[in-house]
Amino acid sequence: MLRRRCPGLKLVPPQNLLARPWRQGTVGWFLPKNTMVSANTELTYDSKIEGDVIVSRADAVINWIRSSSMWPMPMGLACCAIELMATGASRFDIARFGAEVMRFSPRQADVMIVAGTVTYKMSSAVRRIYDQMAEPKWVIAMGACASTGGMYRSYAVLQGVDRIIPVDVYVSGCPPRPEALLDALIKLQEKVKREPSASKLLSA
Amino acid sequence: MPAALDAVAALKGGWAGVTDRASLDHAAVNVPASDLPGILGLLKRDHGFDMLVDISGVDWGMNAKPRFTVVYHVFSTLGHEYVRVAADCADDLVPEVPSVTPLWAGADWHEREAYDMFGIRFTGHPDLRRILMWDGYPHFPLRKDFPLAGIDTVLPDAEVVAETKTGAIAAPMMGGPFVASSGEINMSEAEPRAKDESWTEKRPKP
Secondary structure, three states, X not given: OHHHHOOOOOOOOHHHHHHOHHHHOOOXXXXXXXXXXXXXXXXXXXXXXXXXXXXXXXXXXXXXXXXXXXXXXXXXXXXXXXXXXXXXXXXXXXHHHOOOOOOOOHHHOOEEEEEOOOEHHHHHHHHHHHHHOOOXXXXXXXXXXXXXXXXXXXXOEOOOHHHOOOOOEEEOOOOOOXXXXXXXXXXXXXXXXXXXXXXXXXXX | OOHHHHHHHHHHHHOOOOXXXXXXXXXXXXXXXXXXXXXXXXHHHHXXXXXXXXXXXXXXXXXXXXXXXXXXXXXXXXXXXXXEEEEEOOOOOOOEEEOOOXXXXXXXXXXXXXXXXXXXXXEOOOOOOOOOOOOOOOOOOOOOOOOOOOXXXXXXXXXXXXXXXXXXXXXXXXXXXXXXXXXXOOOOOOOHHHHOOOOOOOOOOO
């Protein structure tokens, strides 16, 4: 069929294809004028020959990139930080979800995991570090204290970190199991995948 | 005679105003606040009470006279004994006692904490700032007239306040505080959200 469409095309045997004779100046086939030059002699898509070209929506590509590699800012403030460390360690292995690179610099982080009790005295530091994170950025409130103040109905404790920063995912538990944190991370990835990233980027 | 009782006897003999203090465990004395550095210095120098274990404040209540007491525990690392020294603050509005930081450098943070929680001033302290609450917090949380939930206050950082329009709020107690003594309260029924929905978010989140 291909031969009928491109009458000048001479098929090159596979072993010669691998040797790439055209690179060495050998003319392996004869083409009429205005025929598209391609080494493809197969009728199905082959990324090795076509080049890695996939047509997709920009949102899908951008969100796939973002959600596959979410670098956390570990805002470890209390005992939840121990579970956060367990989530990062070998048994639970947050690397399976692309979030193993704990960045202790907010400039390089994508998602702040607020793990622990936020006191009023600490609140300004939490807000400041959130402000220092580059867009796009997300927040996971890990555990009862970060979500609502938890058992600390007290004069010293911020009653939920959502009073000072916007929270994307809340995790219940005191402290939550590492599985719960991984579930929150997956939930956040699903949320990121629904975002209209391309239009946001264009309007920014 | 154990060194602690020996020391107490010496104190009562040598200083006016030193009296016995009711105690179930260790030797204890009440002393005048102005004599604190001299008495504690004497205990440290002559009686081997070389370790300051802690400094604590007591608020006896709004109507009590005197209202505030400062309690010191000193320990003899060789004799393995404690002496408890208590001093009432003369002024109930601006309670003051002399600092013992020249005797023990470790008294520094103890005194800052007592100041932070009770507002007891330690005269002669090198750097009497708050240690737990933030600078500029207007209340003393462990005083009897301070509610457990707290009092509405502005947050420490003005920029955060401008950005978030929020402040330190009186925490929602929701029927609490809950104590776990058996028989008095059913903890599963008393779980805050199970009963009381008075506190719900009405304000849009930032």
